[in-house]
Structure formats: C-alpha cells, structure tokens
Amino acid sequence: xxxxxxxxxxxVREGDSSVINCTYTDSSSTYLYWYKQEPGAGLQLLTxxxxxxxxxxxxxxTVLLNKKDKHLSLxxxxxxxxxxxxYFCAESFTGGGNKLTFGTGxxxxxxx
Amino acid sequence: xxxxTQNPRYLITVTGKKLTVTCSxxxxxxxxxxxxxxxxxxxxxxxxxxxxEVTDKGDVPEGxxxxxxxxxxxxxxxESPSPNQTSLYFCASSLGxxxxxxxxxxxxxxxxxx
Numbered sequence: 564x565x566x567x568x569x570x571x572x573x574x575v576r577e578g579d580s581s582v583i584n585c586t587y588t589d590s591s592s593t594y595l596y597w598y599k600q601e602p603g604a605g606l607q608l609l610t611x612x613x614x615x616x617x618x619x620x621x622x623x624x625t626v627l628l629n630k631k632d633k634h635l636s637l638x639x640x641x642x643x644x645x646x647x648x649x650y651f652c653a654e655s656f657t658g659g660g661n662k663l664t665f666g667t668g669x670x671x672x673x674x675x
Numbered sequence: 676x677x678x679x680t681q682n683p684r685y686l687i688t689v690t691g692k693k694l695t696v697t698c699s700x701x702x703x704x705x706x707x708x709x710x711x712x713x714x715x716x717x718x719x720x721x722x723x724x725x726x727x728e729v730t731d732k733g734d735v736p737e738g739x740x741x742x743x744x745x746x747x748x749x750x751x752x753x754e755s756p757s758p759n760q761t762s763l764y765f766c767a768s769s770l771g772x773x774x775x776x777x778x779x780x781x782x783x784x785x786x787x788x789x
Contacts, residue, residue: 567717571715594775596777598780603783604782604783605679605765605780605781605782605783606718606765606767606778606780607780608777608778608779611777613775651717651718653718661706661708661723661769661771661776661778662708662720662723662733662734663710663718663720663767663778665710665717665718665719666717667715667716667717668717
C-alpha cells in the first residue's frame, strides 16, 4: 500500500537553506510532487519530478530523489519569511489513475 | 484566469441536513477529484472522475456522493452530514488521468457539522 511520511515541523532563520524530507513506500511511484499551502489558501504546485530522475532544480528549489531509499527532499535556498507555509509531498503511481497520495505536511517557520 | 472554483468557502451546518459543495473548472480538464484534509492525516481522496458520467470511489468515500453531468462541474454531495465530516475540502482538476498532468486545486471549503 501507499504511505508517505514527513516530519511535522521545521524552523529556520531567514537567509538559511531549508530542507524538507519525505519518505514513501510505494515503489511503483511515477511522479512525486511538492505542494505549498499558505494559511487559508489552497495547494500550490511548486515542482514535481519523474521517478527516473535524481534531481530537479528550479530557481531556489532543488528536489532530490533517492529511489533506492524511497526518499524525496525539497531544498529551498535563501529561505524568506514568505516561504513560511505547510509543504506537502505527494506521489502518484502506476495504476492509480491520477490519485495523489499525500504526506501529512511539514510546517515551515522562517524566523528573522 | 485558469482556476478551480469552489463554493462556499465556509459552511456551518447541522447533522443530517443535506448539503452540496460546488466545484467548477475553466481549463477543459478531463480529470476531477475531491480531497479532504484533516490534521495529521494530510489529504485523502474522496471521489474522482475520469470524464463526464465516469466517477469512482477514492480512499474515503463513505457518506459522500458526486456527479459529473458536465465536464466543468463536479459537485460533492453530503446527503446526511455527520460531525466526523467536519473537515477542509479541496476540489482538484487535471488535464488527464496520468501523473504527468499536475493537479490544480481550488481554495478549499471549510465545513463544520454540529
């Protein structure tokens, strides 16, 4: 079955890098996603990676995928107060249609 | 602007009183789905639809109904709401049923059943 786990909280200082981690169990995952949820808002797609890739970089965001360990991470460089939000990793998998299985979310707090 | 629109944003209702949460998308997407978000559980899929008149259960369908009579609309119906359906609900759509088609989410509907 599918299970996606994340740590609940992360606190960083403004200007530092943030690394949010995610582990998943379904080895047939095809795409893995990172979504951002700000207070009172819906989910905003940040980036996604195909399962045959190891890394994807998009401006301040770097996604690393270790398929052997089923570990996904999101690195945010030069973290700003506007990055404070809940971050969800999610996976879709072969045979699952386009259902997303979400992690529990990591609340990122950026302190001055 | 391409978007998924849910209404209402907030709803307080009483146990047993039927309600409908509407969802509409203007992107001509084939695939639509409903999720509920609960603390510590992330988002869980309730129902999804691959196209008009094609719907199927997700992981937590009990107590919910959906319909897909038109491509753009995918309402969520609670025939007899109960307090355990108090949650934050999201509608989402994507171009197709494969993972290469990322989802666009609505802004959410916060439902409280008393």
